[in-house]
Amino acid sequence: MLAYTIRRLLMLVPVLIGMSLITFSIIHLIPGNPAQTILGEQATPQAIAQLEEQLGLNEPYLIQYFDYVGGLLQGDLGQSLRTNADISREIWPFLAATIELTIFAMVFAVIVGVNAGIVSAWKQNSLFDYTAMLIALIGVSMPIFWLGLMQQWIFAQELGWLPAFGRSNPRDPVETVTNFYLIDTLLSGRPDQFWNSFRHLVLPGLALGTIPMAIIARMTRSSMLEVLRSDYIRTVEAKGIHQMTVVYRHGFKNAVIPVLTVVGLQTGTLLGGAILTETIFSWPGIGRYVFDAIGNRDYPVIQSGILVIATMFVFINLIVDLLYSYIDPRIKY
Amino acid sequence: MKKALFLSIAAGTVLTFTACGDNGDTNNTETDNNAAETDNNAAETNNNEAGNEDGEEAAQPAEDQTLIYARGGDSVSLDYASVTDGESSRVTQQIYESLLSFDEDSFEIGPGLAEDWEVEDDGLRYVFQLREGVTFHDGTEFNAEAVKLNFERWADPDHEYHFADEGYAYSVYGTQFGGFEGDDGHVIEEINVLDDHEVEFVLNETLGSFIQNMGMSYFAMTSPAAFEEYGSAINENPVGTGPFQFVSWSKDDSIVLEKYEDYWQEDLPKLDQVIFQVIPDNSARLTSLRSGEIDIMDGLNPDDIDALEGEEGIQMFERATNNIGYLGFNEDKEPFDDPEVRRALNHAIDKEGLISLLYAGMAEPAKNLIPPDYLGYNDDIDPYEYDPELAEQMLDDAGHAGLEIDLWTMPVARPYMPDPERAAEVMQANFADIGVTANIVSMEWATYLEQTEAGEHDLFMLGWSGVNGDPDYFFGNLLHSDAIPGGNRNFYRSDEVDSLLDQAKTSIDEDERVELYEEAQEIIHEDAPMIPLVHSIPVLAGSENVQNYVPHPQTSEPLTEVEISE
Numbered sequence: 001m002l003a004y005t006i007r008r009l010l011m012l013v014p015v016l017i018g019m020s021l022i023t024f025s026i027i028h029l030i031p032g033n034p035a036q037t038i039l040g041e042q043a044t045p046q047a048i049a050q051l052e053e054q055l056g057l058n059e060p061y062l063i064q065y066f067d068y069v070g071g072l073l074q075g076d077l078g079q080s081l082r083t084n085a086d087i088s089r090e091i092w093p094f095l096a097a098t099i100e101l102t103i104f105a106m107v108f109a110v111i112v113g114v115n116a117g118i119v120s121a122w123k124q125n126s127l128f129d130y131t132a133m134l135i136a137l138i139g140v141s142m143p144i145f146w147l148g149l150m151q152q153w154i155f156a157q158e159l160g161w162l163p164a165f166g167r168s169n170p171r172d173p174v175e176t177v178t179n180f181y182l183i184d185t186l187l188s189g190r191p192d193q194f195w196n197s198f199r200h201l202v203l204p205g206l207a208l209g210t211i212p213m214a215i216i217a218r219m220t221r222s223s224m225l226e227v228l229r230s231d232y233i234r235t236v237e238a239k240g241i242h243q244m245t246v247v248y249r250h251g252f253k254n255a256v257i258p259v260l261t262v263v264g265l266q267t268g269t270l271l272g273g274a275i276l277t278e279t280i281f282s283w284p285g286i287g288r289y290v291f292d293a294i295g296n297r298d299y300p301v302i303q304s305g306i307l308v309i310a311t312m313f314v315f316i317n318l319i320v321d322l323l324y325s326y327i328d329p330r331i332k333y
Numbered sequence: 334m335k336k337a338l339f340l341s342i343a344a345g346t347v348l349t350f351t352a353c354g355d356n357g358d359t360n361n362t363e364t365d366n367n368a369a370e371t372d373n374n375a376a377e378t379n380n381n382e383a384g385n386e387d388g389e390e391a392a393q394p395a396e397d398q399t400l401i402y403a404r405g406g407d408s409v410s411l412d413y414a415s416v417t418d419g420e421s422s423r424v425t426q427q428i429y430e431s432l433l434s435f436d437e438d439s440f441e442i443g444p445g446l447a448e449d450w451e452v453e454d455d456g457l458r459y460v461f462q463l464r465e466g467v468t469f470h471d472g473t474e475f476n477a478e479a480v481k482l483n484f485e486r487w488a489d490p491d492h493e494y495h496f497a498d499e500g501y502a503y504s505v506y507g508t509q510f511g512g513f514e515g516d517d518g519h520v521i522e523e524i525n526v527l528d529d530h531e532v533e534f535v536l537n538e539t540l541g542s543f544i545q546n547m548g549m550s551y552f553a554m555t556s557p558a559a560f561e562e563y564g565s566a567i568n569e570n571p572v573g574t575g576p577f578q579f580v581s582w583s584k585d586d587s588i589v590l591e592k593y594e595d596y597w598q599e600d601l602p603k604l605d606q607v608i609f610q611v612i613p614d615n616s617a618r619l620t621s622l623r624s625g626e627i628d629i630m631d632g633l634n635p636d637d638i639d640a641l642e643g644e645e646g647i648q649m650f651e652r653a654t655n656n657i658g659y660l661g662f663n664e665d666k667e668p669f670d671d672p673e674v675r676r677a678l679n680h681a682i683d684k685e686g687l688i689s690l691l692y693a694g695m696a697e698p699a700k701n702l703i704p705p706d707y708l709g710y711n712d713d714i715d716p717y718e719y720d721p722e723l724a725e726q727m728l729d730d731a732g733h734a735g736l737e738i739d740l741w742t743m744p745v746a747r748p749y750m751p752d753p754e755r756a757a758e759v760m761q762a763n764f765a766d767i768g769v770t771a772n773i774v775s776m777e778w779a780t781y782l783e784q785t786e787a788g789e790h791d792l793f794m795l796g797w798s799g800v801n802g803d804p805d806y807f808f809g810n811l812l813h814s815d816a817i818p819g820g821n822r823n824f825y826r827s828d829e830v831d832s833l834l835d836q837a838k839t840s841i842d843e844d845e846r847v848e849l850y851e852e853a854q855e856i857i858h859e860d861a862p863m864i865p866l867v868h869s870i871p872v873l874a875g876s877e878n879v880q881n882y883v884p885h886p887q888t889s890e891p892l893t894e895v896e897i898s899e
Contacts, residue, residue: 032779045786045819047504054500082409084500084568093584149616157624164621170587170608171399173580282612284585292406292585297779 001325008318015314020072023306024065033057034297055081055299068303077308078300080293087304091289095308096179097167098278098285102270104201105209110263113213114252117220117259121228122247132217139214148207148280155203165282168197204281208274212266219262223255230254257328264320268313395878395899399606400892403618403627407585407611412568414487414551415501422550423889424588424609428470429553429573430891432461432480433544437883437890438653439706440802442548446475446574450547456539456841461547463530467597469556470578477532481524482557484534488521489514496565505551509542509801539839541846542803549801550887576602576893585611603881603896622647622874628897629875629882635693635751638872646877652884654697654704654868657807658749658796660740660760661863665788665824668733675861677727678792679717681767682864687759691752695872699865701854703807704799704886708843709850714858725767738764740771741785741793744778749796749869756866757794785822793822799886804850805838812857825862 035051036043052058056067071078077087116136120129156164167181168174174181174197175188182201185194227233228251236250237243275287286309293301325331404423409416413425434445447461467475486494487506490513495501503513511518522537536543546552559572571579574597577590588609592602610627612618615634621627623646633641633649641647660682662669669675684698697705700716728734742757743750750756757773764771771792776784785793797820799806810820813834817824830853837849873884881894 032777033783034779036779036782044504044508047502047507050502054502079500081500084410084565090584149620152617152620156626157620160624164617164624164626165403165612166586166610170401170589170610171397171606173583173587173589176583279613280617282586282610282614282617284583284611288585288613 004325005322008321012314012318016311019307019310019314020069021065023303023310024068028061034299072307077304080298080301082293082296082298082301087301091286091304091308093176093179094284094286094289097283098271098287100167100180100182101201101204101208101274101277101283101285102267104205105270106212106263106267108205109209109213109216109266112209113216114220114259116213117217118224118247118252120217120221121224122243124225129221133221136214136217139210140218142210144207144211144274145276145280147210148204148277151203151207152280162203163200164203167200167283168193169200172196204277204283207281208270208277212263212270215266216259216262220252220255220259223258224251227251227255253327257324260320260323260327264316264323268316271312271316272309393899394603395897398604398897399608400604400629400879400895400897401608401610401627402892403610403612403621403630405611405613405615405618405632408582408588408609410568411571411579411582412501412555413553414503414505415496415568417505417551419888422887424590425553425571425573426550426575426889426891427577427590427607428571428575428579429550429555430575431548431550431553432463433548435548435802435885435887437894438885440545440548440886442544445548446554447547450544452544452841456543457536459534459536459543460527461532461534463532464597465530467574468595469559469574470572470593471556471558471562473556473558475554475556475574476529477526479554479557480532481526482560483554484521484524484552486560487513487552488519494560494564494567499565501565501568505549505800509546509549509551511538511540539841541838541840542801542805543841545801545803550889551800576891577604577607587611598893602893604892607892619874622876625876627876628879629873631871631873633872633874635691635695635872638693638695641874648875648877648879650873650875650882650884651695652871652873652888653706653886654870655802655886655888656704656749656796656798657699657702657868658747658794658866659699659702659863660866661793661795661823662861663788663790663793663822663824664826664862666791668731668736669791671731671733672860673727673731674733674736676717677724677731677733677767678764678769679861679864680720680724680727681769682760682763682866683719684866685719686763687756688867690759691756692867692869696867696869699868700858702811702857702863702865703804703850704868706886707799707802707804707807709804709837709847709854711851711854713851714854717861717864721763721766728767728769735768735770737770738772739774739791740764741781741790742773742775743781743794744775747796748798748871749867750794751869753794786818788818788822788824790822795822798888802886804846805834808834808850808853809838812862823862825857825860827856827860830856830860 033048034057035048035055039047039051056064068078075088077091079085080087080090083090116132120132123129152164155162172193174184174193177184177187181197182194185197233246233251236246272287275291277283278285278288286305290302290305290309293305404420406420408421408424409418410421411425411428413422413429431445432447433442435441436443446464446467448464449462451460453460461480463475463477463480469475486492487503488510489495490497495503507513511520513519520536520538520540522535525533525535527533554574555567556572559567559570563570569582576593576596576598578593580589580591582588590607592605596602612621615632618630618632619637622630638649641649662675664670688694688696688698698716700714701711703710728736740757740761743753746752761771761773784790785795797807797811810816812821812823812825812830814821814826814831817826833849833853837846837853840846840849875882878898880896880898884890
């Protein structure tokens, strides 16, 4: 297991190098002079020349690339062109916001999705099964911006139950330590703020979790159907063990591997920043951070943002792989 | 909490119903001359007080004086002079003040941190008397040394607080004062501290817009002690003299400011807390306004204006126009070198149609380059009326019937051009009516700007936004032959206009400037280097209990007088 983990970690090195190469070249494939784009239509030619000089855009690509990687190795993600801030410092609050939202959305998606899937398989062809799978089908195909706007309209505007934007009440800013608001509010001993931050998570979390929930439900159902038909389940049942135990303990444990794969992939995707959800709910997450940077041609931010997202995706996959062998010891490498 | 807020809005609606009408009138007030001199501080204050009384008659101030201002994007930096985006100055205008200030809804200049000023040596020397008893938010005193330090740090790239190595650039300073220290065009020769509250600027060349520049939010005063303390991190730790002081900034989320208790204006500001909240999606922002979570929102969809008209609990604000959207000709290309062709095409565009289709009526048809309430706007110009038959006839006479042209269309929306693609289609149809085939050409934004600068285009769509209310910022950058290559993408060269603009730029006699600009506009109109399309009017929406909010054409305004009623 340890040897495998080390081997997998070493295999990441070429992947990471490849990623840095790709992010670096994407930027240079975009047409137009970056300096002109950054400064816009009211820029003077002198200002453009000055900025080109400052950014080292006149250097050969190879030198620009090595400068970039050299910085990365020292933990330097570069400086934002727009705000002049160090990206390695600036990026964390955005990343934390996305991670918090992702965890909330995935917890919701897994709890609802897995249970709906299990019960649907258990009571196959029942009314519950049909209803759950219909909802799952709608959930998969729902345009998320539409769902988000509807949620806001109903729960924020009409009913006034839940806030429509942001991570906390702007009138009462959260004191940030970790930038995970649910943790920070508890650290500063403010249960009222904790509750408030939780309420802010609900709408974007549900909107973001809907698609993964639907996918997980469908995957769990089909995986469970296969397992429930197998011989050992019939044996267990014959022993007179309670149905519930049969399904959840003996059944689900063997059906969990494909579900875990889906959960891992979905988590990775959400961690990449759900730009639509983050935009509609004004969630200051990594997706919007990178998206805004693209709009402003903030090259270092685009490069580093994509790199960070890709790295997280790679590590999530690694964790999922390692979990396989933990859950099912028959899986050996 | 939410319910209480909702109720207070409903109550506010009833109470302030009359106040709404008043507000509407204030917003529509036309300012005939933005640069008329006001050295009368008292008159201005009286006006403001009168305004407040009106508000108070209608509604009592609410207990929670927190205003949440929602906008589409975050500030880039709170070091105001190093950036030019409107979202930065929207916030820094609350924290910082300049030597002079603009009137609440026009570019009319008045006292700010300087109580009074004198122009001497025919405009080569300006002496400012600074207000006494003004303190920065860190408790240090505002004085003449602070003024000198602030200006010198922008002017001198080697200054220890210019932060050139950290990537800071003060391009607005360069644009407004003819460059930086050591440059040929730089007009400020030296700044002298005469005494603690008197400072003198010595110029080596007169600059017509000097006084206007002093009112710009880009040239506000930062505490010298703060530079020492924060260094280049001043962009996240702003310390000024303004009505509100900085509390916190959560990037891409919110900036929180609170009332500065020792503010030099008695009993101001009225708000205790101001929050600038980022809500990127226009619809979500409107939902948040309707649910009472925010108080004012910027960036209303033109399509939503009709729906909001008369909606309970909501009021709308119009910002005076400060831009131009235009269709320019490339005079270096045939047949656009022929003024008759350019005039003919000027008759072809239905500006009113464009305005009702794309701006929901919130724009004025343009006949000159500068917005209507600018100094020197020539209202006697007779616009090229929309007349397709005449246009076709003129084109035929010029020998270019059935012309085929490339219509370059900008790929991004701008305040002056909210939907360029649709605008292009409308104009394409207009041209088709006179037998001209227009092919819509579009490309990536940077490429678009580069190629039009290089003169690759026939007709191109673009615009310009004003900064300090001075006409030179429009004329000098867009139609002076010195701006080739650069902002003059029309490749318009007129010695006559150049000389008029040069004189107007350096003149400090207002009447003379007006005459010069009026004459220049006549020649420009006759030469028709462009089709002026529209001056757009940005619309904002707010909760009915926001009082005394007056949008400024500069794209943002200090919220000193604003208050929330119950």
